[in-house]
Amino acid sequence: MGVSIIFGILSIVVFTVATVMLINGKALDLVPGYSEMSKKEKENLDKKKFGRKLGIPMAVVDIAMIVLLSISLFSDSETLKSYAGYGMLVVLFVSLIIRDFTKFTDNGKRR
Numbered sequence: 001m002g003v004s005i006i007f008g009i010l011s012i013v014v015f016t017v018a019t020v021m022l023i024n025g026k027a028l029d030l031v032p033g034y035s036e037m038s039k040k041e042k043e044n045l046d047k048k049k050f051g052r053k054l055g056i057p058m059a060v061v062d063i064a065m066i067v068l069l070s071i072s073l074f075s076d077s078e079t080l081k082s083y084a085g086y087g088m089l090v091v092l093f094v095s096l097i098i099r100d101f102t103k104f105t106d107n108g109k110r111r
Helices: 002-023 037-045 047-074 078-100
Strands: none
Touching: 002 047, 002 078, 047 078
């Protein structure tokens, strides 16, 4: 097993755990800007709803990573394996960039 496969498996595990925690309303400290909110703003925020809003797109990224890793593990074509490996890196970096540019909106607030 190559280093890239091990890195891919570890990335998927870390992202999947973070996704599950976000969907359940936990680990909101991973979201940029959440730790800078005041206590009052954090109390008014519906954590489960906000976590689901961020966690569901991450679940799509997790599924894409799993598909690409499966292709790179089980494909006989070396070209397809290399494209899947590059695809995993692109998905990983794009998802990190999107996460960093996520802004808070009023959609997650309790009414």
